[in-house]
Amino acid sequence: MTQHLTVVEHPLVQHKLSIMRNKDTSTASFRQLLREISHLLAYEVTRDLPLSNVRIETPLCEMDAPMIEGKKLALVSILRAGNGLLDGILELIPAARVGFIGLYRDEETLQPVQYYNKLPANMEDRVTILVDPMLATGNSSAAAVDLVKASGAKEIRFLCLLAAPEGVARMKEAHPDVPIVTASLDQKLNEKGYIVPGLGDAGDRMFGTK
Ligand code: URA
Numbered sequence: 324m325t326q327h328l329t330v331v332e333h334p335l336v337q338h339k340l341s342i343m344r345n346k347d348t349s350t351a352s353f354r355q356l357l358r359e360i361s362h363l364l365a366y367e368v369t370r371d372l373p374l375s376n377v378r379i380e381t382p383l384c385e386m387d388a389p390m391i392e393g394k395k396l397a398l399v400s401i402l403r404a405g406n407g408l409l410d411g412i413l414e415l416i417p418a419a420r421v422g423f424i425g426l427y428r429d430e431e432t433l434q435p436v437q438y439y440n441k442l443p444a445n446m447e448d449r450v451t452i453l454v455d456p457m458l459a460t461g462n463s464s465a466a467a468v469d470l471v472k473a474s475g476a477k478e479i480r481f482l483c484l485l486a487a488p489e490g491v492a493r494m495k496e497a498h499p500d501v502p503i504v505t506a507s508l509d510q511k512l513n514e515k516g517y518i519v520p521g522l523g524d525a526g527d528r529m530f531g532t533k
Contacts (some may be wrong), residue, residue, distance in 0.1 A: 329504045373391070389447040425438045483503065
């Protein structure tokens with residue numbers, strides 16, 4: 324991918340996102356829409372994956388059929404909200420390998436601290452898609468990319484539902500080589516670090532917690 328930030332403006336994505344933003348949308352609908360939108364975002368983030376031909380035999384004849392090249396993709400979910408995007412993407416790319424990164428924010432330093440990190444083997448040979456619905460300050464996203472890079476991954480993409488300008492700038496500064504795909508670049512962060520207009524706490528909305 325050449326662009327640092329891609330906003331997926333497809334009408335289906337925008338329509339579903341608007342329903343998700345609505346505070347009156349139920350947990351069940353939010354979850355279903357997240358699943359649907361993750362298919363559409365996955366389509367966009369994988370758009371330029373290289374293909375190579377493999378010789379196969381159809382019921383009629385032999386042919387050179389295009390298949391995605393190289394090792395299986397790695398999908399890495401940033402807990403817990405990343406799992407909502409992950410489930411939908413796995414429906415589209417069921418053979419992908421999956422990793423999880425858990426980070427919490429130290430309330431004194433405000434810096435992300437790792438509490439879980441389990442990644443697939445051979446990360447250096449895989450295209451890695453990091454998923455987290457909300458790119459807010461960018462601190463935990465940048466830290467997650469640090470961990471994925473430390474595992475050897477070289478080609479990394481970041482997929483989110485909403486991005487704040489502050490988070491995009493932080494990622495560009497820390498990881499200019501990691502393209503971001505999102506459904507919307509929102510206006511700003513508020514004083515509590517929430518994306519505005521946003522959709523609230525993505526984890527709470529998808530899991531029905533508060
Ligand atoms: N995380 C969320 O879930 N929502 C925001 O608005 C920002 C970070």
